[in-house]
Amino acid sequence: MxxxxxxxxxxxxxxxxxxxxxxxxxxxxxxxxxxxxxxxxxxxxxxxxxxxxxxxxxxxxxxxxxxxxxxxxxxxxxxxxxxxxxxxxxxxxxxxxxxxxRIGLSDREWANLFAAQGEPAVGSPARIEEMVSALPRVEQSVVRKLGMEGMSPREAAQATGMKEGTVRVAFHRGLARLLKLALGGGS
The missing domain is CATH 1.10.1740 (Rna Polymerase Sigma Factor; Chain: A)
Structure with missing residues (x-):
């Protein structure tokens, strides 16, 4: 010993x-x-x-x-x-x-996730809000901060008290769920 x-x-x-x-x-x-x-x-x-x-x-x-x-x-x-x-x-x-x-999309692909040829893929802003509200609480918060408020992952991590890597994972999972919702696949 x-x-x-x-x-x-x-x-x-x-x-x-x-x-x-x-x-x-x-x-x-x-x-x-x-x-x-x-x-x-x-x-x-x-x-x-x-x-x-x-x-x-x-x-x-x-x-x-x-x-x-x-x-x-x-x-x-x-x-x-x-x-x-x-x-x-x-x-x-x-x-x-x-x-x-994790979903490997470019920044442009993320930005255009719900738009197809200039037309909203999911309909009105109310429909987008409904879909985001259907996400689990953490993913909902992160999607709002990064996707809707335009925060960086670092800023969102500081605002939520999470690690930056956790924010990124939650964002990717949230977007994957939103994509399923937008395509009619449920959550």
């Missing part, structure tokens, strides 16, 4: 005895190590390394929720590694799946 592992194991044991400050120190140290690992894995998988912080937080939450399941007579690193590995793999799979679902 390395000195680092011993210190972390001691921090978890002390947390069980009520010493939250040592546990907080462990989480901070482990998150720094985990962050480097996750960024590397994301980059090697062709995913955005900026999403590493979300994955790190998912892993830390899982460790925190399962901390009582660690058998303190056994080494800590294999236990941490298993949780970290599985949570990271799950998160990477979700992100890769989300990336495949």
């Amino acid at each position: 390395t000195m680092q592992e011993q210190a972390w194991a001691d921090a978890l044991r002390r947390e069980r005895a009520g010493d939250a400050s040592r546990y907080a120190g462990f989480l901070k140290e482990y998150s720094a190590v985990l962050r480097r690992i996750v960024r590397g894995r994301l980059a090697s998988a062709g995913l955005d390394a900026q999403e590493a912080e979300d994955i790190v937080q998912e892993v830390l939450l899982a460790i925190h929720q399962r901390r009582d399941q660690w058998d303190d007579s056994r080494p800590l690193l294999p236990w941490l590694g298993a949780i970290s590995r599985y949570k990271t793999i799950d998160a990477m799979r979700r992100r890769a799946s989300e990336r495949r679902m």
